[in-house]
Amino acid sequence: MSTQTSTLYPPGGYGAPKDRRGHAAGSDVGLPQGTVVFSADNHISLADDIFYDRFPDELKDKAPRIWYEDGAYQVGRQGQSFLPGDFSAVLMQYDDLPGAASTNIEARIEELREDGVDKELAFPNAVLALFHYPDKKLRELAFRIYNEYIAELQERSNGHFYGAGLINWWEPEGTRRTLAELKSLGIRTFLLPLNPGKDDDGNVIDYGSTAMKPVWDEIEDAGLPVTHHIGETPPKTPCQFNSVVVGMMINVDGFREQFAKYLFTGILDDHPGLRIGWFEGGIAWVPWALQDAEHLVASYQHMFNRPLQHDVRHYWDTHMSASFMVDPLGLQLIDRIGVDKVMWSSDYPHNESTYGYSEKSLKAVVDAVGPTDAVKIVSDNITTFLGL
Template sequence: MPDDVTRTVTTTAATADAGLMVDRAAQPISGARLPAGLSLISADNHIEVTEDIFYEAFPRHLRDAAPRVWRDGYWRLGYRDNMQTYPEGVDVDGALTKAVLTDGFDLAVRARHLEIEGITQEIVYPQSLLAFIRHPDQEVQELIYRTYNEYIAALGKRQAGRFHGVGICGNWWDPAKAEAAVRQIVDLGLKTFMLPLSPGADAAGKPIDYAGKTMDRLWAVAAEAGLPVNFHIGEVPGNSTRGGFGTFFIVQAAPFRRVFGNLIFGGILDRNPGLRIVFAEGGINWVAGALQDAELTYGTHREIYDIVPRHRPAHYWYNNMYATFQTDLVGLRLLDIIGADRVMWAQDYPHGEGTFGYTAGAVRQVIDAMPEAAARMILGGTAARLYGLG
């Protein structure tokens, strides 16, 4: 039995044995044999800030607190006075940085790679900026994200119809500023925005609970905006300990469970049934286990809940939530539980765990694993509908 299990796992992972990004070349999409008329959309790609936008945009009295952008082999985002990429302690020259194709942040290189690999449109998340979720100065943090939203909206206009940047909610810790934060994203024409998996503390230093009453206003304005709300792995990478990178990588989907639980058992989706939630880059196989555990606790403990959901937990997944994946054969085998209409394929360019260099093979896995109608949804149809893409 152990030998059989080993062979199964090895076979599952074999298509992703691609090595470092820097050693790969774009793979023509022709090998995937896409169904006629299918528009391949990546529901999770990334972009780095490559211009010194924060220093230039910050008011003069706060410029010394603005993060800087520079390049010395890799793109850096942090505080240049001590050449320290934020946050301190992250090994920016180690495995994490080398797992990214930094040339992919050059828009001309990026466009060429995506065209070869058949990507017609991309949903684009931030890169190093995710680490600023834990910035100690909330005034500076808000300015960082508002500036970034303007930057990403401008990039989208330069690549209209192909590049759809994910905004970052500029303030989630102060209910009085929630509406203005979401309004900026709407006014900029962004199609979606993200919140941190771990929201940290409010202005008074009290830990934030997404299901808490102080967050009700944020969820209400998000629902009013009608834009999908995204959560993404990797906010504060910890890779400097022995074996740290491998351990960090395999626990990335774990924080999804807390938000998943908040949304269901904290009544967020009952109060805002129109919310649409996306869990990005954590794969899809985690969903089946989370649903099973949620249904178990609902069935055995709901009489002692302080808030009893109006529906069974699975209802909220099938009506309000989505997840993205790059290669996940285990997850694809569980689609009868997860639902083909709940998942979206992603290239994850230009990350090492992304499919650049073997996108055709990854896409072919999806096509071979299911009926054409389901493959069409997963490879672009659901993303087009969810994000309102033309």
């Protein structure tokens, strides 16, 4: 174990988040007084049966349902969960925390405060199972209801909670419609899947195709930043032992394909106003991806059927940023990534979150980059990303 991580991790690990508590009260992590710690990537479990409650009466029998079972909030229909077994097993590690579910925003704010966190950007948990709900009209309706619900939580939080919304990405009129509604609700960003699924003809959607340009036009015009999140790349082969952690190890794999599509298929050249955030994959992958991209440009540009308008580094510096929880290696490479391009997060309430030891994680940031740059990483950069 490296020196940095040995000071963070006890030999037996931290255990289930539902058994942890924050210990940041009174801790001096080295940040300037008055720093507002803003976690760039947290999660919230939907606990209210909002789709059934808010679907029109004639569609209620088709609504996805939310229910609590064996320590986890499930999403599904007719008593059948849409979630893989490993996903449910992970939810059981934290959904019983008072603040993990959406029904107690006050407890959530207090739990985060005890852990040294003042504000948060929160992504969905089980609701991600609706990304590929087969009926696209019902899928969009569910997304719009989720956005309304998240906006209500934002309002009740008095500036402590910001939620990532969900949009229609499969046809431009729906993209425009859902983004306009998202903005009217005060939601500052949205989660775009790494795996866009299939179009109405059954073909896998290619984000970099000419057919998708009108969708990107709408996203750029809306002016909201795009977020991508790990968690859509399951293992490619069976795993008898420790399948959860094997799955977690490869979760960041999905970033590379979409990162390459932004650079090499013209998405960013055609849409210079886009801003993209990569969440929960750490930051150490960034120099590696940039290095590989530069090498591949030199090796393959004679075969390109669409030239790049800029060098590789331009696309990262102009358009992108990424979040991390604990990344000593990434912080060592901060000069290659950019101190304005990285955002700290606690990832509450996940297993891999720093919940219960966030003061140690925050101090590690200060020790690595100094107090002034640490303020950017733990507060200013996510504030700027969200346009707050």
